[in-house]
Amino acid sequence: MPFQVLIVDDSKLARMAITKAMNNLHPDWTRVEAPNADDAIALARQQHFDIALLDFNMPGRDGLELAAELRALAPGIALAIISANHQNEIVNQAHDVGAIFLPKPLTEQALGQFLTQVQQSKGQS
Numbered sequence: 001m002p003f004q005v006l007i008v009d010d011s012k013l014a015r016m017a018i019t020k021a022m023n024n025l026h027p028d029w030t031r032v033e034a035p036n037a038d039d040a041i042a043l044a045r046q047q048h049f050d051i052a053l054l055d056f057n058m059p060g061r062d063g064l065e066l067a068a069e070l071r072a073l074a075p076g077i078a079l080a081i082i083s084a085n086h087q088n089e090i091v092n093q094a095h096d097v098g099a100i101f102l103p104k105p106l107t108e109q110a111l112g113q114f115l116t117q118v119q120q121s122k123g124q125s
Helices: 012-025 037-046 063-073 088-096 108-121
Strands: 004-008 030-034 051-055 078-083 099-103
Touching: 004 012, 004 037, 004 063, 012 030, 012 108, 030 037, 037 051, 037 063, 051 063, 051 108, 063 078, 063 088, 078 088, 078 108, 088 099, 099 108
Parallel strands: 004 030, 004 051, 051 078, 078 099
Antiparallel strands: none
């Protein structure tokens, strides 16, 4: 069964890179993009997402705040915080909100490993 994936990053280039990697890994999965937390929350209120890939550094609310809001709306959603800021504090905060931390630049391999973990945790292969 294809997954519904929400990609949130204020950089169009970053969203395009994630989408390209998603196309290579899972071309049958649905991808929806949002440029900021407000748009992401509006989308999450309108439709179900299995996975959300969230940039950490965004104007307004950061990815950690957004992750907490998405978790409240959809407790079963799989979350990844993506950032070039590899500080232990950020990584730990991501884990505290139930998200995986993925470093930027995001590689297809790292994304693929995360998506495989999600599939396994949801009982799909």
